[in-house]
Amino acid sequence: xxxxxxxxxxxxxxxxxVSCGKPFHLxxxxxxxxxxxxxxxxxxxxxxKTEPKxxxxxxxxxxxxxxxxxxxxxxxxxxTLKVRSKRKISPFRLLLLxxxxxxxxxxxxxxxxLPEQKEPMPLAVSTGETAVAVLCFRNDxxxxxxxxxxxxxxxxxxxxxxxxxxxxxxRGERMFREMKKLGLWEKRQKKYAQSDLKxxxxxxxxxxxxxxxxxxxxxxxxxxxxxxxxxxNSLFSDSLECSGEDEIFSRVDALSDMVRANLAIPVDRLSxxxxxxxxxxxxxxxxxxxxxxxxxxxxxxxxxxxxxEALRFxxxxxxxxxxxxxxxxxxxQASGYRDRARKQLQAAQGLIDHVSERExxxxxxxxxxxxxxxxxxxxxxxxxxxxxYPDDPRGNVNLGVLYTQLGQWGKATxxxxxxxxxxxxxxxxxxxxxxxxxxxxxxNEAENILSGYIEKFSDDADVQLHLAWLHxxxxxxxxxxxxxxxxxALNPSYRLNLLNGDLQMLRGxxxxxxxxYARLQEKEDPIYLLWGxxxxxxxxxxxxxxxxxxxxxxxxxxxxxSQEELGWQYRFHLDxxxxxLDSGDPTQTLRQCSQAWEIAIRGVTSVFPREVLHLQGLANxxxxxxxxxxxxxLRLKSLCEKGPSSDRMRYYYHLKGExxxxxxxxxxxxxxxxxxxxxxxxxxxxxxxxxxxxxxxDSLAEALYAAGEPxxxxxxxxxxxxLSVGRLAYGDMYALSYYKLGKIREExxxxxxxxxxxxxxxxxWEAADPGIPEVLDARQRIAAAQGR
Numbered sequence: 001x002x003x004x005x006x007x008x009x010x011x012x013x014x015x016x017x018v019s020c021g022k023p024f025h026l027x028x029x030x031x032x033x034x035x036x037x038x039x040x041x042x043x044x045x046x047x048x049k050t051e052p053k054x055x056x057x058x059x060x061x062x063x064x065x066x067x068x069x070x071x072x073x074x075x076x077x078x079x080t081l082k083v084r085s086k087r088k089i090s091p092f093r094l095l096l097l098x099x100x101x102x103x104x105x106x107x108x109x110x111x112x113x114l115p116e117q118k119e120p121m122p123l124a125v126s127t128g129e130t131a132v133a134v135l136c137f138r139n140d141x142x143x144x145x146x147x148x149x150x151x152x153x154x155x156x157x158x159x160x161x162x163x164x165x166x167x168x169x170x171r172g173e174r175m176f177r178e179m180k181k182l183g184l185w186e187k188r189q190k191k192y193a194q195s196d197l198k199x200x201x202x203x204x205x206x207x208x209x210x211x212x213x214x215x216x217x218x219x220x221x222x223x224x225x226x227x228x229x230x231x232x233n234s235l236f237s238d239s240l241e242c243s244g245e246d247e248i249f250s251r252v253d254a255l256s257d258m259v260r261a262n263l264a265i266p267v268d269r270l271s272x273x274x275x276x277x278x279x280x281x282x283x284x285x286x287x288x289x290x291x292x293x294x295x296x297x298x299x300x301x302x303x304x305x306x307x308x309e310a311l312r313f314x315x316x317x318x319x320x321x322x323x324x325x326x327x328x329x330x331x332x333q334a335s336g337y338r339d340r341a342r343k344q345l346q347a348a349q350g351l352i353d354h355v356s357e358r359e360x361x362x363x364x365x366x367x368x369x370x371x372x373x374x375x376x377x378x379x380x381x382x383x384x385x386x387x388x389y390p391d392d393p394r395g396n397v398n399l400g401v402l403y404t405q406l407g408q409w410g411k412a413t414x415x416x417x418x419x420x421x422x423x424x425x426x427x428x429x430x431x432x433x434x435x436x437x438x439x440x441x442x443x444n445e446a447e448n449i450l451s452g453y454i455e456k457f458s459d460d461a462d463v464q465l466h467l468a469w470l471h472x473x474x475x476x477x478x479x480x481x482x483x484x485x486x487x488x489a490l491n492p493s494y495r496l497n498l499l500n501g502d503l504q505m506l507r508g509x510x511x512x513x514x515x516x517y518a519r520l521q522e523k524e525d526p527i528y529l530l531w532g533x534x535x536x537x538x539x540x541x542x543x544x545x546x547x548x549x550x551x552x553x554x555x556x557x558x559x560x561x562s563q564e565e566l567g568w569q570y571r572f573h574l575d576x577x578x579x580x581l582d583s584g585d586p587t588q589t590l591r592q593c594s595q596a597w598e599i600a601i602r603g604v605t606s607v608f609p610r611e612v613l614h615l616q617g618l619a620n621x622x623x624x625x626x627x628x629x630x631x632x633x634l635r636l637k638s639l640c641e642k643g644p645s646s647d648r649m650r651y652y653y654h655l656k657g658e659x660x661x662x663x664x665x666x667x668x669x670x671x672x673x674x675x676x677x678x679x680x681x682x683x684x685x686x687x688x689x690x691x692x693x694x695x696x697x698d699s700l701a702e703a704l705y706a707a708g709e710p711x712x713x714x715x716x717x718x719x720x721x722x723l724s725v726g727r728l729a730y731g732d733m734y735a736l737s738y739y740k741l742g743k744i745r746e747e748x749x750x751x752x753x754x755x756x757x758x759x760x761x762x763x764x765w766e767a768a769d770p771g772i773p774e775v776l777d778a779r780q781r782i783a784a785a786q787g788r
Contacts, residue, residue, distance in 0.1 A: 130263060131168045133175060133206035134158045135192060138213040141221060148290040149214055149248055153223070155293050156249065157210065159323075160256040160278045163356045165388060166265050170204055174393065176300045177425045178204050181458050194232030201230035205423055208235070210259060220244050225255055227262060236262050249286040252278045274357050281356040283324070288317035292324050299331050302461065302491045307331045322351035326363055336494060336527040336687070339565050339604060342370055361385035362394060369402050371606045375644045378402055393424045397432050404436045406644045412436045425457045431466055439682045443470055461491035468499055472724050473683055477507050494520070494528045495687040501535055502686050505542065505731075506724055513539055526563045530556055531687075535728075537575065542731025544768025544775070546583055550576065567606070570599040571689050575729075577615045582732065586619035593619065607648075608639045611690070614651040621658060629659070650679035654696060657703060666707035673700040683726040693726025694733045701740070710744045717741050735764040739774050742781070751785050758782050 137153045139146050154172070161169045170178075179185040182199050184192070197209055212225040220243045227236040238258055242248045256278070283289050291314035298307035308331055314324040329344035345367040352360055361381055368378035382399040385392060400415030416433035419426070430453040434446040447470050450463050464487030471480035480503055488496050501516030517539060520532030533556030540549035553576050560568035577592035593616045600609035613636040620629040633655060640652040657672030676696050684691040701716035717737045720727065727734045742757030758778040765775050 130208055131170060131204070131206050132161060132208045132210060132259065132263075133170045133200060133204060134161070134172075135175070135179075135200075135209055135211040137211065137223075138191070140213045140215040142216075146214060146221075146245065146248075148293060149245075151297060152290055152293045153212075153214070153248070153252065153255075155296065156252040156278050156282070156289065157255055157259070159282060159356070160252055161259060162358055163274050163276065163281070164260070164265075165273060167260070167263060168391065170206060171393065172296065173300055174204070174424060174426065176297070177457070181425065197228060197230065197232040203423070203425075206230060208263070212237075214248065217241060221248060223248065223251055223255065225258060227259070246286045249289055250277075250279060276356065281323075281354065281359070283314075283318040283321040283354075285318045285321075288314045288321055288324070291317065292321065292327065295324070295327055295331075299327065299334075302334075302493075304331050304335045308335075320351050320354060322348045322354040322363070323359065325351070326355075326359070326366070329366070335525075336531075337565065338370070338567050338606070342367075342604065345370070358385070358389055358392065361388075362398075365395070365398055369398065372405070372643050372645075373603075373608065375402065375406065379406075391418065391422055393419050393422070393426060393429070397426070397428045400429075400436070401432045404432065404439060407439075409436055409440060427453060427457075427460045427463050431462060434466060434470075438470065438473070441682055443474055446470055459486065459490060461487040461493065461496070463487075464490065465493070465495055465499065468496075468503075469685055469725075472499070472503065472506065472686070475506070475722075475724055477503060494523075494525065494531055497528065498531050498535065498687055502725075502728060505535075505539060505728070510539065510543065526559065526565075529559055530563075530565070530568050533559065534571075534575070538729050538731055540731075541579075541729075542735055542764060544732065544735060544765035544772060546579065546732075546769050550579055553579065566599050566602065566604045570596050570605055573599070574611055574615065577612075577619075581615065581618055581622065586622040589615060589619040589622075608643060610636060610639045610648055610651045613639060614655055617655045618658060621655075621662060633659075645681075647679045647681045650676040650696060652676075653679065654699060657699060661699075661703055661706065666703060669703040670700070670707050670709075673703045676700075683724065686725050686728060691726050691729060693723055694720055694730035697723075698730075698733045698737070701737075705740075705744070710747065714741060714744050717744075735761060736774060738764070739778055742778065746781065746785075755782055755785050 134154045134157050136150045139150050158172050207230045209228045215222050219241050223240045240251050240254055291310045295307045295310035311324050311328040325344045325348035329341040332341040348363050365378050365381040368374040385395045396415045396418045400412045403412035419429040434449040437446040450467050464483045468480045468483035484500050501513050504512035517532050517536045520528045533552050537549040537552035553572050557572040573592045573596035577589045580588035593612050596612045617632040637652045640649045653672045653676035657669045660669035677700050697716050697720045701713045705713035720737045738757045738761035742754040746754035
């Protein structure tokens with residue numbers, strides 16, 4: 001709900017705004033109606049040569065979050081539902097399917113009587129444990145322009161069959177990975193040998209294979225379909241005539257009917273299933289679908305630039321191609337562009353009638369899990385998806401990741417284990433499973449999971465990236481370096497480049513780190529440049545070069561604005577706000593906070609803007625604006641109490657601790673800082689923003705020292721020095737920890753050790769900005785000690 005007073009987007013049913021605190025009336029969004037596309041009415045019928053026109057979507061687009069299609073009793077108050085009726089197969093269609101099955105059985109009985117037939121060829125296959133794998137078709141026409149249909153027919157048929165709850169269908173991405181692993185992906189132009197099928201069946205559990213070819217015929221083209229068992233034995237074959245290339249696409253529906261009929265699915269199970277035309281759940285344009293297929297294959301191979309180009313071609317051909325918008329969102333997400341991904345999912349939400357029921361759940365779940373503000377809605381959607389399609393691999397991964405973000409480790413494990421039991425070879429399952437253990441601090445278990453994936457399936461750049469991260473968390477820098485090299489050899493990415501720079505910085509090789517971050521800024525891809533600016537600023541903070549750090553952040557802010565990346569603008573404003581605060585300019589901090597808040601109230605941040613209020617409160621405290629400070633504390637507490645996890649309360653406790661510390665109540669300050677420390681989550685991923693462990697540990701150490709407990713303060717400072725990822729964005733605090741440790745050692749009569757710490761501090765800030773008090777004091781203390 002939008003607050004009419006301050007325009008903040010509120011996500012609760014409260015009658016007062018969490019931003020300004022003023023009351024307002026709840027206003028529910030109204031749903032835009034859509035014309036429903038017609039369901040298929042005939043099983044095997046030649047499509048008309050002229051393409052039917054897809055119903056136009058309404059011109060009025062949803063303003064913020066479209067309503068999910070879930071049951072009324074499971075939706076939070078204030079969320080409007082959009083309800084669709086489920087398409088059912090017509091009686092005429094059922095009769096046709098039954099007839100096909102009966103004719104197939106009769107044909108089989110006749111075949112059994114032929115003396116020259118060496119082994120029976122049953123058409124009907126039991127669906128008890130049936131798993132259908134659709135392999136690439138061959139292009140036997142000699143026309144290169146039809147090559148895309150080798151993969152296109154397989155993917156279209158898979159999408160069509162995935163509508164069924166009665167058939168287990170191996171998804172296209174899984175087949176790509178399995179065939180790539182077995183060295184069969186490039187073999188699609190040839191016939192699959194019996195041994196090939198046995199290998200695929202052994203790896204995937206597939207029991208029925210659908211494959212074939214496209215050949216020339218008198219009427220144009222012919223789709224030749226072959227059905228084989230896991231051992232390679234032929235079960236059935238048939239062909240379909242096509243007058244032209246466009247009809248190849250539309251004949252997928254007839255091909256799908258063949259599969260359904262020959263799997264002998266009971267009529268009562270078919271009658272309750274959605275089975276819409278392939279063009280209704282994808283696109284009316286065969287050309288758009290071909291580009292979509294190319295985009296998906298490039299994505300699976302991690303060639304994101306080519307994938308984006310192909311998908312944009314598809315959307316130029318058919319702007320209302322919802323699946324293309326969804327796929328493009330996945331590419332942007334993998335490339336690090338969260339805002340672009342959000343926009344594509346938003347566009348797909350307005351075309352939700354143009355996808356199947358299963359994909360509709362995926363679309364809505366992926367949109368709502370982008371932000372903690374709507375995790376509860378995403379949770380309901382994924383739960384419903386898996387009630388209908390329990391073995392859906394993507395659904396189990398995404399729900400597992402969501403449970404991990406909610407800190408529900410056991411439930412997350414259950415989701416990932418479904419995929420592992422089903423022999424899903426996607427690295428996302430194992431990455432999510434490992435992340436679940438990493439967030440619990442169980443690094444060895446996480447490493448075993450990822451190493452197991454490599455051993456069981458194949459090496460993968462993302463798996464090596466996460467292994468490198470695990471090694472960084474444990475400060476095992478040699479193994480981290482090895483993993484980064486392996487990952488880069490498999491597939492270079494901005495995350496691996498970034499991690500390599502972080503490795504150098506954590507090792508203390510600041511020249512090497514600066515070179516790596518400079519290389520990031522030389523790349524044409526904006527995401528490299530943005531991270532290069534961010535990390536170069538972090539490096540300059542470590543060296544005490546505050547002015548240069550500000551210059552990097554301002555340059556990054558300009559680049560983010562030129563790319564319309566609001567999430568990055570939000571981050572740069574926050575970093576500048578903190579930098580101004582540490583530099584003694586709280587007025588500038590408030591200005592940066594104001595601009596970050598403006599971005600947050602547009603609803604594009606993935607979390608509630610707690611960090612904005614936290615910094616705003618610290619700035620008001622520095623300016624002694626007590627009235628504004630009290631209001632900020634209340635608003636911050638309200639936001640910290642919202643959301644899926646209690647760890648956000650650390651911002652509230654930290655601000656309260658700073659207030660008590662400034663007032664001289666050191667004991668109370670220690671209590672608040674200890675509570676903020678207790679709410680710290682595990683150290684995060686270096687390629688994500690917002691890991692602030694150093695801040696909370698440093699504040700607790702400062703309060704302990706002020707409260708007359710120097711030994712405990714020393715212990716906390718040592719914890720700060722032992723951080724890896726958690727100190728990257730707080731290099732200044734890391735450097736100052738040496739200075740503070742030196743003072744504590746000196747006060748306890750350990751002058752020789754103190755001088756060593758002072759020297760290490762000054763080595764880091766050798767070229768720091770002039771006039772920094774700690775630098776001057778450290779030099780004086782060293783001189784005094786040497787004079788003695």
